[in-house]
Amino acid sequence: MNTEQLRAFAQVAREGRLTVAAKQLGMSQPGLSRQLQALEKELGVRLLVRTPGGAVLTDAGERFLPHARRALDALAAGTAELGELTTTPRGTVSLGALQTVGMYLLPELVREFKSRYPEVLPRLSEGMHDALEAGIASGELDLCIMSLPLRRVDLVAQKLWEEEMVLVVPGGHRLARLKRPVALTEVVEEPLVVIPGMSGTHALEAACEARGVKPRVAVEVDNAEGLRRMVEQGLGVALLPALMAREHEARGFDVVEVTKGGPRRQVVLVHRGEEYLTAAARALKSFIVESLRRAGP
Structure with a gap:
């Protein structure tokens, strides 16, 4: 039994003539007759x-007609619901991000996104590069903001921005007093705060x-904010994305530029492909790309 057979039966019951029903369904009369015969064979009546x-309904036909109509109505309702899922932004969308992005960029972006799409619930998570890439590949995450390179070639990456890395040093540190960009080789003797x-x-x-020296790691932390606070307390220096160092004037640390050719990072928006994205995920993806293209990170 299939939906074509049920539609054929319901249409004939409604029209009372096979020729009219066949025309309404866009099929030939012999084709309609074959659908009806197959349905009767399946039911055994x-x-x-x-x-x-x-065409006149038998007693069995009268009894079966309400069930056939309910089945078709249920199918139509389910199809409409799926259509809304793929065309109307609503429901949950999972977005992963590097800690530096999640903490310093996403709060404002999400606020603006929610004002435009109040029926979408962003589910945010932060993590390190490898964990985020694994989350996208497994389908646990819909979207992810992370840095290149990617290990998996089956993921789609769209560039968002590129930024330099800067040294973050305790306030008044000797490297800040130089008043010039420094090379990383000038930093190797310093105590380091690292993730x-x-x-x-x-x-x-x-x-x-x-330089042939062993790194002098003073403190290891597992999050970006903890790293920055350790620097504020004078425990060492750190190398961070420029995104994290914007508000350094109001804090107890200084920012030192790295000489030309220093490390940079490319930040991308990653997903498995458009066919895997719900309407909510597509809306969030487009919003992130458009917002950063217009105003930058």
Whole structure:
């Protein structure tokens, strides 16, 4: 039994004539007859008899008709609901982000997005690069804001912005008093505050290796805000994305530019492909891209 058979039966019951019903359904009369015969064979009863005045329902047909109509109505309702899911932004959308992005960029973006799409519930999570990429690949996350490179070639990445890395040092530090950009090789003797696995940490480790010295790690932390606060307390210096250092004048640390050719990061919006995105996810993706293109991070 299939929906074409049910529609054929319901249409004939409504019109009373096979020729009219076939025209309404956009099929030939022999094709309509085959659908009806297949349905009757499936049910094991006669549903209709032909008379000179048209098609007449049998007792079995009268009993079956309400059920057929309810089944078609339920199918139509389900189809409409799925249509809304793919065309109307509503419901939950999961967005992952690097900690630096989640803390310093997303609050304002999400506020503006919610004012435009109040029926969408953003579900936000922060994490490190590898965990975010795994979350997108598994379908746990709909969208993700992270940095390049990506390990998986089956993911779609759209560039959002590129930014330099800057040194964050305690207020009044000697590197800040130089009043000039510094090379990372000038930092290798300093105590370092790091997040293991972070791109800034890798760059500092590479600079130490280039000078043949072992990194002087003073503190390891697992989040960007903790890293910045450790610097404020004078425990060491850190290499951070410029996004995190915007409000340094109001805090107890200074920002030192890195010389030309220093480390940078490319930030991208990642997903599995348009076919995997709900209307809510597509709306959030477009909003993020358009907002950052217009105003920057």
